[in-house]
Amino acid sequence: MRWWPVYRRELGASLQSPAVLIFAALFFALLGVLFARTMLLFTAATQGDAQALRALENVPLNVNDYLAHQFFGITLLLLILSLPMLTMRLIAEERKIGTFDLLMSYPLREIDVVAGKFAAAWSLVGLLLLLSLLFPVLMAWSSGGQMEIAPIVAGYIGLLCAGAAFVAIGLFASCLTENQLVAGLLTLGILLLGVLLGNLASEDSGALASVLRSLDILEHCDPFLRGLVRLSGVTHFAAMTIGALYLADKALTFRRLGVIR
Amino acid sequence: MIRVDNLTKRFGRVVAVDGISFEVREGEVLGFLGPNGAGKSTTLRMIVGLTTPTAGCVTVAGHDSRRDSLAVRRMIGHLPERTPLYGDMGVRSFLRFAAEVKGIPRADRSAAIGQAVAECGLEEMQRRQIRHLSRGYRQRVGLAQAILGDPRVLILDEPTVGLDPKQIIEIRHLIRGWAGCRTVILSTHILPEAEVTCDRIIIISGGKLRAEGTPAHLAAGSERSPALTVEMSAPPEQVREALCGLAEIDSAQPAGDTGARLIVSGHDLSAMRRAVVREAASRGWEIVHLSAAVGGLERAFLDAIGEEAKR
Numbered sequence: 001m002r003w004w005p006v007y008r009r010e011l012g013a014s015l016q017s018p019a020v021l022i023f024a025a026l027f028f029a030l031l032g033v034l035f036a037r038t039m040l041l042f043t044a045a046t047q048g049d050a051q052a053l054r055a056l057e058n059v060p061l062n063v064n065d066y067l068a069h070q071f072f073g074i075t076l077l078l079l080i081l082s083l084p085m086l087t088m089r090l091i092a093e094e095r096k097i098g099t100f101d102l103l104m105s106y107p108l109r110e111i112d113v114v115a116g117k118f119a120a121a122w123s124l125v126g127l128l129l130l131l132s133l134l135f136p137v138l139m140a141w142s143s144g145g146q147m148e149i150a151p152i153v154a155g156y157i158g159l160l161c162a163g164a165a166f167v168a169i170g171l172f173a174s175c176l177t178e179n180q181l182v183a184g185l186l187t188l189g190i191l192l193l194g195v196l197l198g199n200l201a202s203e204d205s206g207a208l209a210s211v212l213r214s215l216d217i218l219e220h221c222d223p224f225l226r227g228l229v230r231l232s233g234v235t236h237f238a239a240m241t242i243g244a245l246y247l248a249d250k251a252l253t254f255r256r257l258g259v260i261r
Numbered sequence: 262m263i264r265v266d267n268l269t270k271r272f273g274r275v276v277a278v279d280g281i282s283f284e285v286r287e288g289e290v291l292g293f294l295g296p297n298g299a300g301k302s303t304t305l306r307m308i309v310g311l312t313t314p315t316a317g318c319v320t321v322a323g324h325d326s327r328r329d330s331l332a333v334r335r336m337i338g339h340l341p342e343r344t345p346l347y348g349d350m351g352v353r354s355f356l357r358f359a360a361e362v363k364g365i366p367r368a369d370r371s372a373a374i375g376q377a378v379a380e381c382g383l384e385e386m387q388r389r390q391i392r393h394l395s396r397g398y399r400q401r402v403g404l405a406q407a408i409l410g411d412p413r414v415l416i417l418d419e420p421t422v423g424l425d426p427k428q429i430i431e432i433r434h435l436i437r438g439w440a441g442c443r444t445v446i447l448s449t450h451i452l453p454e455a456e457v458t459c460d461r462i463i464i465i466s467g468g469k470l471r472a473e474g475t476p477a478h479l480a481a482g483s484e485r486s487p488a489l490t491v492e493m494s495a496p497p498e499q500v501r502e503a504l505c506g507l508a509e510i511d512s513a514q515p516a517g518d519t520g521a522r523l524i525v526s527g528h529d530l531s532a533m534r535r536a537v538v539r540e541a542a543s544r545g546w547e548i549v550h551l552s553a554a555v556g557g558l559e560r561a562f563l564d565a566i567g568e569e570a571k572r
Contacts, residue, residue: 005361013349098345102406105309105339106362107331257313258270 002108006116007123010090014124020086024128027082031075035135038070039142063143064151064227071135072155072225079125079163080191080217086124087170088184090117091252095178110252114245118171125163129156151227158224161237162217166191168244175251191217262287262444263308263414267317270303270468277303279468280317287413288441292459292476293448296566300468301448302342305418308446309339321414335364338407342418344400348392352383352402355391359406373410381405381435397428404435408443415439417447421454433458456480456558464565471565479561487530488554491537492522494547503544509536516554524554 014020044052045061059066091113094100103113133156140147166187173186198216213219220237223230263285270278278300285291295301306312308319310330319326319333326333347355356377360370378384381401386394391402400420407415420436421429436458439445449455455462456476464472464479472479493500497515504513504525509532516522527533530553541548 002362002364005358009347009350009358013347016349098341098343099347101306101311101341102339102345103362104311105334105337105341106359107334107364108362109331256311258315 002112003116003119006103006108006113007119010117010120011123014120020124023082023086024131027078027128028131031078031132031135034074034078035071038074039067039139042067042070043142063139063147067139067143068136068147068151068155068227069225071139072159075129075132075159076162076218076221076225079159079166080195081188083125083163083166084170084173084184084187084191087121087167087187088174088180090121090171091174091248092178092180092183096180104256110256111249114171114175114248114252118168118245118248121167121171122164125167126160129159129163148227154227154229155225157229158221158233161224161234162221165237165240165244168241168248172244172248172251175248175255262289262322263446264320265304265308265317266319268304268307268314268319269316270300270307270312271315276468278307278314281465281468281470282317283463283470283473285444285446287444289461290436290440290445290447290459292455292462293446293465294450294452294455294462294562295448295465296450299466301450301465302418304465305339305416305446305448309337309416310334311341336412337414337416338409338412340403340407340415340417340420343422344403346391346399346402346406348390351388351390352394353378353387355402356405356409359409363410365410376411377405377409380408382431397424397431400424400428400432404432408439413444415443415445415447417445419448419450421449421451429454452558452562462558464562466566472561476558480558487528487533488524488526489530489533489537490516490522490550490552490554491525491548492550493541494549495544497521497523500546503540504537507536507540509533522550526554 041052041055042061045056056066091100094103104110136147136152169190170183170187173190174180174183176186177183194215194217197212198219200212214236220233223233265281265283268278268281269276281300281304283291293301293305303312307314308321308326310319310326310333313327321333321336324332324336347358350358353374356374357370360373365373378387381404383398383401383405386398386402389398391399394402400423404417404420407417417436421432424432433454436445436447440460447458459476461475462473462479463470491500491504491513501513501515501523504510504523509529510525510527513523513525516524525533525537534551537551538548
């Protein structure tokens with residue numbers, strides 16, 4: 001249980017950090033603006049506005065099928081774009097200022113540090129998502145109680161699972177370099193690749209395409225965002241998380257052993 | 262207690278540490294002396310287990326620092342180079358964190374932290390944020406986290422760098438006070454520091470061990486020609502002329518930049534001393550200062566490094 005103090009320290013430091021507070025503020029500002037657009041369009045369409053109806057042709061005009069799905073889609077995209085900024089500092093910053101040496105001079109295993117840091121960053125994602133519950137509450141209120149709870153729960157489970165994988169990938173990238181910017185851009189690159197892979201393969205039906213599709217982030221997220229909890233989705237993100245954490249642990253261990261510099 | 266055996270570390274083509282071997286006995290304060298870039302920090306990092314040797318091994322109380330890294334780190338308190346600390350934490354909460362990760366049982370934590378705080382003189386600063394502390398106090402926090410949990414071995418990487426003279430003396434006293442009960446390795450490039458703080462000194466340069474011994478032993482061994490520091494109640498130039506004329510004395514040079522004192526060298530220290538006293542008495546000068554020349558260690562150091570420079 002040596003990871004527990006590492007977790008507590010990291011989470012405490014994050015919650016007091018001005019950078020993290022600004023990050024959260026920006027996240028909600030963007031989420032608010034993007035969601036407001038969707039909600040205004042939806043409201044106009046339900047009130048019979050011709051232009052809005054044309055824009056939402058072939059779309060089910062229903063709170064759960066349209067509005068909630070849109071909300072989760074926007075949140076997922078924001079997580080993909082913003083989490084690299086949150087995770088880039090996890091290890092890289094400590095290596096840069098030297099506190100990583102201090103940390104590793106204590107009787108801690110690399111995996112304790114990795115686990116503690118991961119849990120802290122994931123908790124932060126959880127906290128962010130908890131605060132974002134405000135939006136579904138608004139949706140439920142504006143729809144006059146027509147909204148179902150279960151699909152919302154499913155959407156949040158999906159976001160939490162995907163968030164775990166994103167954080168783990170970001171943590172791994174942060175183990176590779178002392179340069180935070182490099183770590184952040186590397187994470188962003190990996191995540192965007194994960195989003196774009198599916199598009200690359202969408203036309204094709206060969207074996208390669210099915211492999212690419214199986215790595216596609218959106219493909220695995222979509223059922224959740226539509227209100228379906230799929231075991232395959234959960235295991236996919238769990239496997240990604242565990243894989244990335246394993247690589248992070250190995251990156252730190254190999255660095256100590258001098259296999260990599 | 263600590264045994265370093267043929268320790269080597271290469272970074273690519275650069276050999277940072279080149280086959281160093283030495284031992285540290287229990288309760289001994291060992292000074293690790295060398296110019297900047299000599300391989301001091303790399304050696305200390307290998308002893309703690311922060312980096313793995315390319316060849317050779319380190320054992321601490323019988324545990325191999327590579328295979329049994331956790332056991333070694335449980336015995337060691339370490340102050341890394343440049344004293345990195347979590348600036349965003351308070352002193353007390355940082356020490357609590359250190360106590361937790363060191364695995365000090367919950368019941369003993371408060372007492373252990375209290376002891377470390379008292380020993381390092383941090384009582385007044387416990388509630389302060391670390392980033393608001395002066396350099397001297399930051400250094401003490403670094404020492405406090407190292408001694409937390411009463412480790413048998415302390416590895417301190419340049420514990421007094423950047424401190425003012427008063428702070429340096431305080432930290433030296435602190436370290437000196439641990440002699441006998443804790444095994445300490447401290448690295449420094451400040452010679453007087455090693456001289457007053459350490460039981461034994463190792464000089465490394467260019468990654469190689471150049472000299473080893475007690476400060477006195479090293480200083481004495483280096484004196485190819487023994488020297489005296491002399492000051493008299495007469496103009497230094499006159500004194501110099503007079504002393505140079507004596508059979509026992511080979512040379513007399515002004516010491517330092519004040520010019521009042523002279524470094525006098527010859528073959529036999531006590532014969533030189535008698536000659537100086539005799540000369541002073543015969544000319545009616547008063548001896549203001551007369552001592553065996555200090556800086557013997559400095560010479561040893563320069564000799565040791567010089568061997569590398571010649572290569």
